[in-house]
Amino acid sequence: MSYIITVATFISIQAIVAYGLNIIVGYAGQISLGHAAFFGIGAYSAGLLATKAGLSFWAALPLVVAICAVIGIICGLPSLRLKADFLAITTIGINFIVESLFLYVPFFGGALGLGGIPRVVFLGNKLKGGEFLTLCLLFLALVMFLSWWFSRSWMGLACISLREEETAASSMGVSPVKFKLVAFVLGSVIAGIGGALYAHQMRFIAPSDFGFPVSVMLLSLIVLGGMGTFWGPLVGAIILGSLPELARPLMEYRMLIYSLLLLGMIRFQPQGLLGEESVVSRIIGRHVGGDRS
Amino acid sequence: MYLFAEQLLNGLATGATYALISLGLALVYGVLGVLHVAHAGVYMAGAYIGIGVYSVTGNIWLAIIVSMIVCGFIGVAIERLVYFPLLKYPPYVPLISSIAIFTGMEELVRLVAGPSVQTFSLELPFPSFDLGGIHVSSNLMGIYVITAVVFFILWFITTKTETGLAMRAASQDMPIAGAMGIDSRFMVDFSFFVSSAVAALAGILVGIYYNTVSPDMGAIPAYKALALIVVGGLGSVPGAVVASLSLGVAETLLIGYAGIPLPRDALAFIAMIVVLMWRPQGLLGKRG
Numbered sequence: 119m120s121y122i123i124t125v126a127t128f129i130s131i132q133a134i135v136a137y138g139l140n141i142i143v144g145y146a147g148q149i150s151l152g153h154a155a156f157f158g159i160g161a162y163s164a165g166l167l168a169t170k171a172g173l174s175f176w177a178a179l180p181l182v183v184a185i186c187a188v189i190g191i192i193c194g195l196p197s198l199r200l201k202a203d204f205l206a207i208t209t210i211g212i213n214f215i216v217e218s219l220f221l222y223v224p225f226f227g228g229a230l231g232l233g234g235i236p237r238v239v240f241l242g243n244k245l246k247g248g249e250f251l252t253l254c255l256l257f258l259a260l261v262m263f264l265s266w267w268f269s270r271s272w273m274g275l276a277c278i279s280l281r282e283e284e285t286a287a288s289s290m291g292v293s294p295v296k297f298k299l300v301a302f303v304l305g306s307v308i309a310g311i312g313g314a315l316y317a318h319q320m321r322f323i324a325p326s327d328f329g330f331p332v333s334v335m336l337l338s339l340i341v342l343g344g345m346g347t348f349w350g351p352l353v354g355a356i357i358l359g360s361l362p363e364l365a366r367p368l369m370e371y372r373m374l375i376y377s378l379l380l381l382g383m384i385r386f387q388p389q390g391l392l393g394e395e396s397v398v399s400r401i402i403g404r405h406v407g408g409d410r411s
Numbered sequence: 412m413y414l415f416a417e418q419l420l421n422g423l424a425t426g427a428t429y430a431l432i433s434l435g436l437a438l439v440y441g442v443l444g445v446l447h448v449a450h451a452g453v454y455m456a457g458a459y460i461g462i463g464v465y466s467v468t469g470n471i472w473l474a475i476i477v478s479m480i481v482c483g484f485i486g487v488a489i490e491r492l493v494y495f496p497l498l499k500y501p502p503y504v505p506l507i508s509s510i511a512i513f514t515g516m517e518e519l520v521r522l523v524a525g526p527s528v529q530t531f532s533l534e535l536p537f538p539s540f541d542l543g544g545i546h547v548s549s550n551l552m553g554i555y556v557i558t559a560v561v562f563f564i565l566w567f568i569t570t571k572t573e574t575g576l577a578m579r580a581a582s583q584d585m586p587i588a589g590a591m592g593i594d595s596r597f598m599v600d601f602s603f604f605v606s607s608a609v610a611a612l613a614g615i616l617v618g619i620y621y622n623t624v625s626p627d628m629g630a631i632p633a634y635k636a637l638a639l640i641v642v643g644g645l646g647s648v649p650g651a652v653v654a655s656l657s658l659g660v661a662e663t664l665l666i667g668y669a670g671i672p673l674p675r676d677a678l679a680f681i682a683m684i685v686v687l688m689w690r691p692q693g694l695l696g697k698r699g
Contacts, residue, residue: 149503196684199691203446203502203645207637208687211680214634218677330634334510341507374518381511385493388504 123247129359130254131316136339136351137261138308143337144346145274146301147281149206152213153336155193156306158328160186160313162220165232165323175238175318182314183307190306194299213330220325231324238318254315258352261308266348268304277301278346338380344390353391416545418667419660424551424620426659427558431613432632433639433651434565435606441582441646442602444502445494448509450610451633452516453489457482457611458618458628459524462531471533475615479608486607487600495599513633521626528625531618554616561609562652568605569648578602582646631676638683644696654694658682 139153163185167178196208220226227233237244238253245253268274276297279287288294317323335358343354361379365372389396432454439447457478464474489512497505535553539546569575580588581598589595618624639658643650658679665678686694 143503149506151506196687200687203440203444203506204641204687204691206446206503206506207641208684210634211638211683214680215677215684334507334514337503338507338511341503370522371518374515374522377511377515377518381493381508381515384504384508384511385497388497388500 120247123251125360125363127251127254127319129355130251130258131312131319132336132339132359133352133355134254134258134261134315135309135312136336136343136355137258137265138305138312139336140305140340140346140351141265141268141277141301141308142305144340144350145269145281146277146298146305148298148302149203150209150302150305151206151330151333151337152193152209152211152216153305153309154328154330154332155213155216156186156190156309157313157316157332157336158216158220158323158325159189159306160310161317161323161328162226162232162313163310164314165235165317166226168235168318169232175314179311179314182310186307186310186313187303190303191299193306194302198295198298210330210333213328213333217325217329220328226325229325231322232317233322235317235321235323237321250319254319257311257315261311262348262352264304264308269348273297273300281346338384341388341390342380342383344392344396347390347392350390350392357391413544414667418663420545420547420551422660422663423656424554424659425663426656427554428613428617428620429632429636429639429659430652430655431558431561431609431616433636433643433655434648435609436636437640437643437646437648437651438602438606440640441648442578442599443490443494443498444646445498445505446502446509446637447489447494448506448633448637449489449512449516450486450606451629451636452513453482453486453607454610454614454617454632455520455626455629456485456516456614458531458614458624459520460611461615462529462618462624465531465533471535475612478611478615482611482614483604483608486603486610490599490603513629517626517629524626526626528623530622531615531624532622533619535619550619554620557612557616561612565605565609565648574598574601635676635679638679641693642679642683642686644693647693647695650693650695 135153135157138156139150142148142150142153160182163182164175164178167173167181168175171178173181193209193212196205200208221229237246238250239245240249240253243249269278276287276292277300279290279292280294280297284294313328316327320327339354339358340351341354342358343350343352362372362376365375368375387396391398432450436447436450439445439450460478460481461474464477465471468474493508493512494505497508535550537549537552537556539549539552541547569578577588577593578598578601580591580593581595582602585595585599588598614624614628617628635658639654640646640651642658643652643654661682662678690696
């Protein structure tokens with residue numbers, strides 16, 4: 119049972135981070151392949167604030183959000199000047215640089231990682247197992263609400279219009295600079311919150327937890343679920359999060375199966391499971407109808 | 412002084428192998444506009460096929476030729492089966508499929524050949540010599556000569572022959588080139604074949620140079636080469652070559668002398684971001 123709770127906790131943290139990425143990629147249409155960097159920045163700032171400054175999770179959370187927002191603005195600046203492929207590679211670069219800073223700067227614990235992160239305390243009791251899962255699910259619900267609200271708000275609509283046709287949108291008075299940055303920062307902050315939860319769940323973090331493969335995994339997760347859809351990140355996180363656990367007997371072949379699955383998925387169903395024109399959404403559309411975006 | 416000269420020569424060899432990888436990537440990007448991360452998978456497969464053929468026949472030239480031909484076809488297969496059908500989607504779709512192919516290839520090789528590092532020790536049949544106390548090994552000479560020959564052949568094909576003209580036309584605008592009677596599809600295949608074959612060669616040379624071949628040898632070149640083609644100006648083959656050679660030299664000298672605390676693999680990306688802030692189109696890229 120505790121095994122299932124651990125897996126569920128990971129899935130919900132992954133889903134939180136994926137919702138952040140979905141805002142950047144799905145709504146604002148900026149390809150980010152370095153999302154794990156922000157996940158890591160959140161985790162490391164939460165970890166350092168807890169171990170070195172002795173702050174509680176709740177006291178550190180606003181600081182984590184502020185740190186991720188500031189770094190998000192700095193890292194978001196290239197995205198204003200660069201288009202599609204240039205941006206994708208720059209974000210890979212950001213990921214590599216952030217990971218190597220964690221790895222080479224002794225303050226961050228270096229290759230040994232950062233240990234001794236305490237559990238989250240709420241009303242005097244330490245949250246673990248199912249209680250911590252509940253906390254993660256609450257945060258997930260909050261992030262999902264934020265994401266839903268964003269996609270309906272004028273900011274979200276502005277982002278979507280920029281994604282669809284930047285020139286036309288900016289001629290209508292939608293500022294590409296402002297809204298791309300807003301989306302990037304919001305996405306980074308959400309990833310940072312996920313990172314803070316991750317740090318307190320693992321209680322030990324290492325640079326490799328936030329490397330480029332993690333960014334790819336996060337991106338494949340929202341591609342699988344359906345980019346720019348409301349339920350996409352959640353569905354993707356549940357499928358990709360539980361699949362490796364179900365395939366454990368096939369340990370040796372796990373990564374191969376995983377990559378073949380991703381390849382097959384993106385080759386034959388690039389819209390994702392829930393995207394427009396996908397198999398699932400057609401089936402749901404036939405039976406339920408109505409708007410599900 | 413001698414040490415400096417030797418460092419410079421080593422850096423040049425490292426840069427040459429980067430150039431062999433990134434020029435193929437730039438070529439492919441120029442033709443299809445796809446960031447071909449799996450290129451590094453082809454490079455790794457090339458090294459393994461090379462080591463396999465060499466251990467059976469003992470002939471390094473045969474190993475190189477077989478590996479280049481097989482990898483050329485692997486490249487064409489990736490393009491035909493995956494990239495080409497996905498061109499109508501946004502660029503992240505082929506990009507993600509490329510990363511998936513790369514991971515898949517790494518895992519397949521790990522399962523077939525084993526996860527351990529294999530040694531690839533041999534002397535390339537080139538003369539080694541001492542020049543006023545500076546020793547140039549035969550493998551180093553081999554890398555210089557082979558790279559120079561490959562650069563010359565590629566330069567000749569792309570600028571002096573009709574095939575090269577057709578290739579450039581297809582990379583400019585595929586439908587129009589098609590309307591002008593150019594078999595664009597063949598040109599795309601041809602570009603993938605050539606760049607994959609060159610990547611396989613790079614894999615073998617790197618394997619010999621560092622004496623090791625491992626399933627994850629493609630991981631660093633994969634992303635470093637992406638940074639390099641961006642620095643050079645996406646799709647610009649000369650730009651990629653210039654960027655690769657300078658990075659190889661800069662890396663070796665900086666690690667040797669400046670003793671900077673950052674890993675050398677992050678250096679390419681820092682250089683990339685600096686260059687992009689200054690020239691968003693890359694060193695030799697065109698504006699627009």
